[in-house]
Amino acid sequence: MARAAALSIDAVIQSTVQEVVARASRPIATAIAQMAAAELEKQLSVTNGPPHRYASHVARPRQRTEITKWVADRRARRVPTFVIEMTGGLDTKKKIVAKYGPGAAFEKGKQPPKPKA
Numbered sequence: 001m002a003r004a005a006a007l008s009i010d011a012v013i014q015s016t017v018q019e020v021v022a023r024a025s026r027p028i029a030t031a032i033a034q035m036a037a038a039e040l041e042k043q044l045s046v047t048n049g050p051p052h053r054y055a056s057h058v059a060r061p062r063q064r065t066e067i068t069k070w071v072a073d074r075r076a077r078r079v080p081t082f083v084i085e086m087t088g089g090l091d092t093k094k095k096i097v098a099k100y101g102p103g104a105a106f107e108k109g110k111q112p113p114k115p116k117a
Contacts (some may be wrong), residue, residue, distance in 0.1 A: 068108045074097045086112040 067080045076093055083096070083106045090096050098103065101116040 040062045044054060069105065072100065073103055082106070082108045 058067065058102055067082075070080050070083050072093055078098065079091055079093060084091050087096055087099070090099060099115050100113055104113045106112055
């Protein structure tokens with residue numbers, strides 16, 4: 001008799017669980033489908049716009065301006081052509097600093113600074 005009672009309890013539990021799963025599965029599936037559709041719409045709207053991850057890395061060309069004054073200091077990068085012409089062909093910052101000293105300022109259209117002693 002204990003065996004028959006155990007089978008009947010198992011059968012009752014199993015049938016109850018099946019009924020609950022059958023009732024709950026349809027609303028769960030509907031909710032999952034709605035959330036998936038909303039996420040898909042969000043992703044599609046993002047990809048149709050401009051690519052944001054590359055927008056910050058776009059190289060912008062520098063404005064071309066004519067250099068009229070150049071100083072041979074630590075920040076100086078390239079030697080402008082007018083300085084090379086004024087110094088008689090010295091084309092590196094090291095050579096110019098060696099001849100004119102650090103901080104020598106060259107202005108376009110003016111006389112070059114005096115060489116250091």
